[in-house]
Amino acid sequence: MKKILDIKNLTIDFNTYAGRIQAVRNISFSLYEGEILAIVGESGCGKTVTSKSIMRLLPEATAQVNNHSEIIFDGQNVLKLKGKELKKIRGDEIAMIFQDPMSALNPTMKVGHQVAESLLIHTKITKKQAFKEAVQMLKLVGLPMAEKRAHEYPNQYSGGMRQRAMIAIALACKPKILIADEPTTALDVTIQAQIMKLIKTLQADLNTAIILVTHDLGIVAGMADRIQVMYAGQIIERGVREELFYDPQHPYTWALLRSVPKVSQKSKSQLYSITGTPPDLLYPPKGCAFAERCEYCMPICRKDPPVETIISKTQSVNCWLQHKDAPKLNKPSGLKGVIHGQSL
Amino acid sequence: MDNHYDKFVLVEYLQKYFRVSGKQKLKAVDGISFYIKRGETLGLVGESGCGKSTAGKTILGLHKPTNGKIIIDGQDITKLSSKEKKQFTRKIQMIFQDPYASLNPRMTVSDLIAEGLTIHKMGSKDTKLRKVHELLKLVGLNKEHASRFPHEFSGGQRQRIGIARALAIEPEFIICDEPVSALDVSIQAQVINLLIKLQKELHLTYLFIAHDLSMVRHISDRIAVMYLGKLVEIADTTNLFENTLHPYTKALLSAIPIADPHYEDKKQSIQLRGELPSSINPPSGCTFRTRCEFATSACAEKEPKLIAITNDHFVACHQVTSDK
Amino acid sequence: MQISKADFIIEGLITQTIDHKMRPSLTYGQDAWRRLKLNKIAMLSLFILIILTLMCILGPSLSGYDFKTTNTLQLNFPPSLQHWFGTDPLGRDLFSRVWQGGRISLLIGFIGTFICITVGTMYGGISGYIGGRADHYMMRVIEVLVSIPSLVMVILLSLYLGSGMLSLIIALTAFGWTSTARMIRGQVLQIKQQEFVLAAVSLGASTARIILKHLIPNTLGIIIVDITFTIPGLIFAEAFLSFMGLGVQIPNTSWGALAASARDNIMFYPYQLFFPSLMIALTMLSFSLLGDGLRDALDPKLRS
Numbered sequence: 001m002k003k004i005l006d007i008k009n010l011t012i013d014f015n016t017y018a019g020r021i022q023a024v025r026n027i028s029f030s031l032y033e034g035e036i037l038a039i040v041g042e043s044g045c046g047k048t049v050t051s052k053s054i055m056r057l058l059p060e061a062t063a064q065v066n067n068h069s070e071i072i073f074d075g076q077n078v079l080k081l082k083g084k085e086l087k088k089i090r091g092d093e094i095a096m097i098f099q100d101p102m103s104a105l106n107p108t109m110k111v112g113h114q115v116a117e118s119l120l121i122h123t124k125i126t127k128k129q130a131f132k133e134a135v136q137m138l139k140l141v142g143l144p145m146a147e148k149r150a151h152e153y154p155n156q157y158s159g160g161m162r163q164r165a166m167i168a169i170a171l172a173c174k175p176k177i178l179i180a181d182e183p184t185t186a187l188d189v190t191i192q193a194q195i196m197k198l199i200k201t202l203q204a205d206l207n208t209a210i211i212l213v214t215h216d217l218g219i220v221a222g223m224a225d226r227i228q229v230m231y232a233g234q235i236i237e238r239g240v241r242e243e244l245f246y247d248p249q250h251p252y253t254w255a256l257l258r259s260v261p262k263v264s265q266k267s268k269s270q271l272y273s274i275t276g277t278p279p280d281l282l283y284p285p286k287g288c289a290f291a292e293r294c295e296y297c298m299p300i301c302r303k304d305p306p307v308e309t310i311i312s313k314t315q316s317v318n319c320w321l322q323h324k325d326a327p328k329l330n331k332p333s334g335l336k337g338v339i340h341g342q343s344l
Numbered sequence: 345m346d347n348h349y350d351k352f353v354l355v356e357y358l359q360k361y362f363r364v365s366g367k368q369k370l371k372a373v374d375g376i377s378f379y380i381k382r383g384e385t386l387g388l389v390g391e392s393g394c395g396k397s398t399a400g401k402t403i404l405g406l407h408k409p410t411n412g413k414i415i416i417d418g419q420d421i422t423k424l425s426s427k428e429k430k431q432f433t434r435k436i437q438m439i440f441q442d443p444y445a446s447l448n449p450r451m452t453v454s455d456l457i458a459e460g461l462t463i464h465k466m467g468s469k470d471t472k473l474r475k476v477h478e479l480l481k482l483v484g485l486n487k488e489h490a491s492r493f494p495h496e497f498s499g500g501q502r503q504r505i506g507i508a509r510a511l512a513i514e515p516e517f518i519i520c521d522e523p524v525s526a527l528d529v530s531i532q533a534q535v536i537n538l539l540i541k542l543q544k545e546l547h548l549t550y551l552f553i554a555h556d557l558s559m560v561r562h563i564s565d566r567i568a569v570m571y572l573g574k575l576v577e578i579a580d581t582t583n584l585f586e587n588t589l590h591p592y593t594k595a596l597l598s599a600i601p602i603a604d605p606h607y608e609d610k611k612q613s614i615q616l617r618g619e620l621p622s623s624i625n626p627p628s629g630c631t632f633r634t635r636c637e638f639a640t641s642a643c644a645e646k647e648p649k650l651i652a653i654t655n656d657h658f659v660a661c662h663q664v665t666s667d668k
Numbered sequence: 669m670q671i672s673k674a675d676f677i678i679e680g681l682i683t684q685t686i687d688h689k690m691r692p693s694l695t696y697g698q699d700a701w702r703r704l705k706l707n708k709i710a711m712l713s714l715f716i717l718i719i720l721t722l723m724c725i726l727g728p729s730l731s732g733y734d735f736k737t738t739n740t741l742q743l744n745f746p747p748s749l750q751h752w753f754g755t756d757p758l759g760r761d762l763f764s765r766v767w768q769g770g771r772i773s774l775l776i777g778f779i780g781t782f783i784c785i786t787v788g789t790m791y792g793g794i795s796g797y798i799g800g801r802a803d804h805y806m807m808r809v810i811e812v813l814v815s816i817p818s819l820v821m822v823i824l825l826s827l828y829l830g831s832g833m834l835s836l837i838i839a840l841t842a843f844g845w846t847s848t849a850r851m852i853r854g855q856v857l858q859i860k861q862q863e864f865v866l867a868a869v870s871l872g873a874s875t876a877r878i879i880l881k882h883l884i885p886n887t888l889g890i891i892i893v894d895i896t897f898t899i900p901g902l903i904f905a906e907a908f909l910s911f912m913g914l915g916v917q918i919p920n921t922s923w924g925a926l927a928a929s930a931r932d933n934i935m936f937y938p939y940q941l942f943f944p945s946l947m948i949a950l951t952m953l954s955f956s957l958l959g960d961g962l963r964d965a966l967d968p969k970l971r972s
Contacts, residue, residue: 017702144618188556189556190596191391191619192601197615219601222605222611241605245604255530257603260603261561271537274530275681277531296678298675299677300675320676323671327678405870446866448864448886451885463874
């Protein structure tokens with residue numbers, strides 16, 4: 001498979017009154033053609049900052065991207081692009097859908113025109129053609145009565161329909177990469193299932209590579225090809241889907257899997273939860289960032305940050321438990337999600 | 345059957361209509377009835393727009409019900425005078441959904457938690473402060489947090505502050521309005537565990553409102569499923585999950601994503617057609633029929649009633665009840 | 669890096685270590701002040717306003733001349749070392765008179781603003797929170813007041829009440845509070861939707877408590893900005909009325925009155941008009957610039 005996005009040593013700081021917040025700390029990863037890569041982590045782990053930096057959407061006044069960072073797309077470093085070149089990539093080559101579809105749509109513009117707009121910016125077609133194309137696009141994303149709905153405003157849409165419109169706008173120019181930042185967090189479960197299915201079928205049809213940013217491991221299980229787990233601005237484990245769900249190595253990944261509510265669990269039993277909160281990245285810890293909340297913490301974890309250990313061609317983990325001197329552990333129980341009581 | 349006295353909270357045929365432009369009525373809550381025993385948790389589940397939050401707020405007294413009775417501890421609170429009501433609010437409290445909007449940004453944590461005590465003139469300054477420290481400890485925060493402002497805390501910590509505020513005036517019944525849906529998964533579990541612990545220690549009764557079934561299962565003794573202002577199924581938790589009857593409940597259950605790739609690949613989830621109809625013009629007969637794969641012509645004609653299938657399992661669906 | 673076997677013994681969670689370093693606590697005010705300090709123009713304006721206020725307090729006693737005492741030997745003296753701002757047609761020291769006039773101007777500005785903001789905030793807060801029919805009628809009252817040409821009313825009122833500071837303040841504040849009330853109402857309509865207001869209601873808080881403790885403190889930002897725009901507005905209105913001869917009466921004076929009396933001699937003694945006008949202009953400009961800076965500092969979301 002061909003690499004289409006290559007991120008090297010990405011480091012992003014935010015300058016605030018209290019000091020420098022190290023939101024993303026030296027991460028590297030690649031995205032391959034036509035795959036779904038999931039970035040999973042709790043809020044504040046740097047997953048959204050990472051995805052925004054690819055589109056160069058961070059506020060330039062406060063966000064500082066380190067000089068050694070590279071985001072290579074199509075042989076160019078996106079971080080070095082200026083004005084016109086950048087606009088060409090945004091929307092045309094890389095598109096984004098956001099968590100809150102209402103605030104991402106222009107309330108004073110008909111939805112059809114909003115879809116047509118991105119076509120008009122990036123391709124040379126007439127307004128009429130663009131609108132026609134837009135209606136086609138809205139049909140593709142499963143908007144009921146697309147011809148009529150294209151003439152309506154976002155406030156006449158329900159949450160699920162707005163997210164469909166957002167997806168239509170993002171995919172209008174057939175981008176190579178789609179970044180989906182928590183695309184269903186604001187939606188109901190039944191609508192969430194619809195949207196996820198839609199994204200998956202569209203991805204197969206258009207062969208778009210997707211970066212799916214989410215905090216919900218359940219969504220990832222049915223969608224992603226590869227998964228990266230982020231914690232405190234770093235990638236702490238990565239691997240293909242089966243590896244991460246069936247043979248996870250990092251205690252944080254274990255903890256995340258265990259904290260997903262199990263349908264098999266008895267009611268009123270204590271749910272597994274991770275104690276404490278993630279570290280404040282204004283003062284990132286010296287050793288492993290997860291040490292303070294880790295059930296398997298060792299003295300070394302507090303002293304030095306762990307290095308990346310390669311598990312397989314696709315899986316790697318940053319954890320001291322992989323060191324040759326570390327005790328060999330049995331993984332905790334309760335990592336798997338199923339044993340469903342309901343009949344399907 | 346339980347005797348009447350056991351039912352600490354009893355809601356009978358509660359209706360709440362809102363007038364929208366002209367003579368149209370938005371039937372947010374359209375005749376729901378249920379009870380909650382003392383020390384029990386009832387989960388109230390439904391998608392956004394189904395009226396579950398309105399039901400919660402009406403029971404709390406923030407809305408005046410259009411019709412119906414709300415009997416708490418033997419007293420019909422819809423018939424109280426405003427002065428009696430103020431006294432009664434001490435018994436019912438609410439934990440809100442949005443931990444960012446539910447705390448006044450201009451008040452310190454100790455002022456926030458002590459507000460109920462101040463309003464009801466409970467205790468001097470010193471005793472109030474001691475109580476605030478006790479409550480902070482109870483919800484897993486520490487004394488040092490008392491003088492800080494809400495924006496300095498994470499979502500989970502703010503929700504703990506919200507819980508402490510509700511507990512300050514020693515309520516017996518707490519309405520939890522989607523208290524974890526704005527939080528990360530790992531933090532959700534912390535808050536749910538805290539709520540379970542507090543229920544055991546303080547013998548609280550909960551109405552737990554949520555929009556999906558995954559977390560509700562862990563805290564609820566019984567679960568009621570709501571669709572477009574009406575209850576469609578109500579059963580104890582094990583029964584609801586293991587012997588699901590209503591097609592809507594089935595769809596809700598199958599929509600929960602499971603953190604297991606093989607399972608997700610094989611799963612044939614029930615995809616609901618379309619979206620929630622408007623509650624201004626709800627479909628005739630069974631309101632769910634427009635999205636239901638089993639709907640027949642009979643569903644359009646008659647409204648299904650909640651019928652007991654087993655002792656404590658009620659369902660409102662023609663297809664289920666006609667089989668019996 | 670030295671690693672020993674002892675480094676690899678699992679300790680698990682050490683509960684005592686969960687001693688989170690919290691970020692330095694910043695209250696709303698401190699945070700706004702931090703942002704305001706970065707705005708050089710606003711800080712300069714603030715500095716000028718402090719100097720002006722200090723001079724109004726101390727100025728009249730600095731030059732050694734009383735502002736009322738006439739001196740027939742020193743009529744219309746230009747600015748010099750003896751009389752820093754010169755003298756007026758009656759030989760009174762203009763330096764003393766300008767700062768004495770400033771006292772009155774600023775005092776009217778401050779007191780008038782205090783009244784306007786208090787009345788406006790309460791009115792707007794009540795109207796917005798209660799809503800419904802009460803809100804409807806309260807807003808109609810404001811519309812009626814606004815539709816009367818305020819200058820005509822102010823002139824009529826000051827004629828009826830007679831001249832003097834008290835009547836000036838009454839005349840100026842009688843209509844001045846309406847814009848504040850409208851603004852606060854709009855803000856309150858937004859804030860009252862938030863869950864913390866519901867939380868207070870469910871705790872049994874009274875209407876007064878909700879308005880005073882929950883709604884108005886959250887409009888503080890726009891109140892402060894409104895203050896910085898109301899003060900110069902009132903100073904200007906006072907100057908205008910005094911210029912028309914409806915303001916403070918001799919021997920007392922204000923910037924407007926000083927400018928008015930200098931009008932006759934503008935061809936010969938322009939400095940008599942220059943100094944009071946300069947003070948009015950400086951005050952107006954500084955308040956406006958400070959207000960802009962405060963608006964950005966108090967509500968960073970408004971800044972693009």
